[in-house]
Amino acid sequence: MKGITHFISGVAVASCFPEAVGSVFTAKGFLLPLGGAFGVMPDTLDFRLARYIWNYQHVVRINENDLNPRIPAEAVAAAIDEAAETGKSVTLRMDIIRLSSSYYRTYLVFVDEKKKEVTCLIGPLKTMGQVMEKLEHMPDVELVRESIEKHGVAATFQNIYKITPCLPETAPEKAFYTAKFKADVINTYYSETEVGIFSGPDFEFVPRDGKVRMDFIPWHRRWSHSLTVGALMGPIGFALLADWSALFSGNFSGFFTPGSIAAFFIAMLAFWTHILEDQTGFLGSNLFYPFTKDRSVGMKWTTAASPMSNIYTGWLAIAIIVWNLNSLSPEPAFTMHWAQNISGGFSSWNYYLVSLLNYIAYVLVIPYFIFQLILGSFPGAVKRRKRSNVEMMEIEGYAGEQMDSADS
């Protein structure tokens, strides 16, 4: 999911705590933003910290004055063989070619594990806005594979560039190179990789059972996206709101304030909600770091970059927040139609449940069907193109980084 979705989900988690909403009225508390902060924390840790402390053994860097496709192709092939020969993981990063604040030189790298080839093709210039729609216009991976078998890698890639958004006539003619590798590659990642905006793609080549497995952006969704690290967030949340002065004056019970106890659970659950939401996608997380080493595979219900899943999740989170703010308020702003004849207000279970059912029907179910109806009327509104699992993983990998696009 995108950062804002995680963030609002964190606020929604916090709003489920009566202490969090109650503190708004009694003490002007900040427990609700705290939920948002811990909701987006895993991505913040990754994109602000993990990416820098990850150790790259090889960095591929070419520049506009020497657009040599041989360098990336041979670097990837050599890294695969190095992993197979040494029996140790090899990490590799491909730097972007940034020409200015607006323009990026792109290049495609394609690993064909059947033919044991890496092909690199220098692509055209793209702008931020167009590359923002990364892969949205890319043809299906299976179509690409078919085309490669029929027409060859270079011709296929050149055709891909013709149909994707870019600045026309900026791709060099036949600027491609194919390098060979010896090792067998495990097909966990098979797709064309476009090196475009932001930081370039990162790979880890991991030796496994005599073969080499390719991991995409290996620093993402590792320790920062684990339930164990999430459990550590609880004490941090607690510490932020604990009454330290009471502790230092010897009043141990005063140290544990209702707000700090709520903060303990809010921080932990908001963090876990982020991991759970990410788990609905294709690229999983390393859930039990340090006890597990590898990222699990996601549930493949959706993809992190999907507008629909993000909008639905955001809508659900906002609906939860609104419900909790209203039902936990001393003076609710609205009452639900179905509960008009039930007495007792939100403190009565009958009233609460009937109101909640009514709320779900009006705010979630009916709008969902209306939305589906609208989408059905505009088939072009949302692209529903079948993609392969690995293509989805690549899109998800980029989703977090796309947060900071047009915001300055």
Next chain:
Amino acid sequence: MTADLIFMSMLASLGGMVIAAAVSLIPGLHIYNVIAITMLFTFTAVDVFSGVDPMILTAFMLGMVVGFSMLFTVSSQFFQPNDESFRSIMLPHERFLLEGRGHEAVMLGGIGGLAGLFFITLALPVLSGPLSIVLKLIKPHHYWILGVVIVFILMTEWPKDHGVGANPRQRLQDGWVQLLMGYFTFFTAGILGMFIFYRTLVPVGSAFQSLMPVFVGLFSVPSFIMTFVTKTRIPPQHACQSVQVRKTDIARGSITGFIAGAFAGLNPGMTPGPALLLSGHLTCSSGEKQFLIGGGAGRLLYYVGALLLFFLPGVYMRRGGAAINISLFFVPETTEQFLLVCGIIAMIGGISFLLLSPFSRLCIWLVSRFDYRIFSWTGLLILVGLTSWITGWQGLLILTVSTMLGIVPNMWHTRRINLLAVLMVPICLNMAGIGPRIAHFLGLY
């Protein structure tokens, strides 16, 4: 309400729109500054205006706000090109200008504005009931909603630098320089905001414009300075006859703008910038056209929609500089007044939209004949002169300090949105009830 009053109000609103169009030619000049001058003039010549129905002056101001909301970005679109060296990411409208597509960017923003106008005049009048519920619901929560926005802004600026370095320490250092400067900008702007709210130098007589020198300093003057130092040459602009845009771009861009405008309009301390950042992420809007359309819709909803809420029966919410100034002499009471206001907004909005293309062509003509820096010099002189006139030397001092801070994001490629801490931090802290304590801690109170 008599036909004469309606006719006079419409005429007055047209007059306001003409002034807005003239003001919009000067980049950086804000309509709230012009409203402030109007108020000064009105209060000075109170005898002259005592016989005038308050509705007419209200219509005049409405004309200014609606016309300005539709037209004010045109001049900065053409007269304030950005040098790439001062940008980490060129925003779509900046890049469109350098590709000779400034007119297209203007018209896309106009489409968003028109969508916003439809929403304001057709949907808002029937949303009185739900809106009053929403307002009642969020009233106790404004402070933490603002807190949520602050936390989001602080936590989600990813390093745009890619951390080139031989080891993690060097890469961290490389990548975090920009982030740290962003934090510096945010916290310094926050402290400046606390100073302005608790111990401003602006004379009491000009207190109604105490924020003017800060905003001019943080946003307008740095833009002028960047325009002066830029080496960019504006290429010939193509005034296209039509704009190619998909229905989905209009729909998604407009929805993004609606959410942003509504969010900013309903929450004190919020402005369209941060609201658009949030709503853009929330609706997963993508592409330059959606960005431009969303911006147009968001601005119109924020300036005009929020102002309309002041007249909406059952709501009567006073939000924004225009509503605050109008409330000094006009009390909305009847549905007829509201309907007249809606009509004026629709009329002025429609005319302004029709004016958009010729206005843009005028700017293209001007920028092809004169050095674009001339317009920035004019804007700078007018704004500094106004600030000096209204807020005195004290205001100029604040303006100077704010300008120095306002330049930081341009130099370090950080988000300019961090500068809005000047408004968000003090309002959030004050609404949370801890503003005075923080001000005391800072030695301001």
